[in-house]
Amino acid sequence: MKNLTSTLLPSFFAATLLAACGGEKTPETPTPPTPAATTQAAAPAAVMTIEQRGARIFKRCQACHTLEEGGRNKVGPNLWGVYGAQAGAHEAFAYSKAMKAAGITWTEETMDAYLKKPAEYVPGTKMSFIGLKKQEDRDAVQAYMKSKTTPQ
Ligand code: HEC
Structure with missing residues (x-):
C-alpha cells in the first residue's frame, strides 16, 4: 500500500501540474476535477429548491x-x-x-x-x-x- 501511494501520487500531481500549465504535451489528459472545482461549478447552476x-x-x-x-x-x-x-x-x-x-x-x-x-x-x-x-x-x-x- 505504501508503495502504491508513493508511486501514484507523484504522477497524479505531475499530470495536474502539467494540465494546470497548459500541458501542451498531453492534451488528452483530462484534468481530474478537484472537489472544490466541482462545487464551484455546480453552485451558479444550482436550481432553486x-x-x-x-x-x-x-x-x-x-x-x-x-x-x-x-x-x-x-x-x-x-x-x-x-x-x-x-x-x-x-x-x-x-x-x-x-x-x-x-x-x-x-x-x-x-x-x-x-x-x-x-x-x-x-x-x-x-x-x-x-x-x-x-x-x-x-x-x-x-x-x-x-x-x-x-x-x-
Ligand atoms: C386579497 C387578499 C388575499 C390574497 C391575495 C390571498 N388570500 Fe387567501 N384568503 C383571503 C381571505 C379573505 C380568506 C377567507 C376566505 C373566506 O372566508 O371565504 C382566505 C382564505 C384562505 C385559505 C383558507 C384558510 C382557512 O382557514 O380555511 C387559504 C388556505 C388561503 N387563503 C391561502 C392563500 C394562498 C396560498 C394565497 C396565495 C396564492 C392566498 N390565499 C391569497 C384573502 C387572500
Whole structure:
C-alpha cells in the first residue's frame, strides 16, 4: 500500500501540474476535477429548491396572509396549522358564510383545487385572488406553506 501511494501520487500531481500549465504535451489528459472545482461549478447552476420557488410565489399571498404560529390575521386568516384543519376554522377571523359552510378539510388535494380557482372551488369565498393557473406554482407554494405552517 505504501508503495502504491508513493508511486501514484507523484504522477497524479505531475499530470495536474502539467494540465494546470497548459500541458501542451498531453492534451488528452483530462484534468481530474478537484472537489472544490466541482462545487464551484455546480453552485451558479444550482436550481432553486421547491420551497424557495414557493416563497417567491407566496409573496402574492402575503399581503393577506401570515404563516407563522400566532401570526396576525390580515385581510385573510393566519395560516399556521392549516393543513389538516377544517376550512374556516381559525377562531377570531370573520370568514365568509361560504367558507364556513364548505365542509372542506385542507389537504394537498383540496388546497390545490382552492388555489387553482378559489371562487370556483368555494363559490362565495371572500378571498379575492384569481388563482394560480400553473400546477408547478401551486405545488411550489404548497411546499413552502407546509414547511412554514406545520409544527415540526
Ligand atoms: C386579497 C387578499 C388575499 C390574497 C391575495 C390571498 N388570500 Fe387567501 N384568503 C383571503 C381571505 C379573505 C380568506 C377567507 C376566505 C373566506 O372566508 O371565504 C382566505 C382564505 C384562505 C385559505 C383558507 C384558510 C382557512 O382557514 O380555511 C387559504 C388556505 C388561503 N387563503 C391561502 C392563500 C394562498 C396560498 C394565497 C396565495 C396564492 C392566498 N390565499 C391569497 C384573502 C387572500
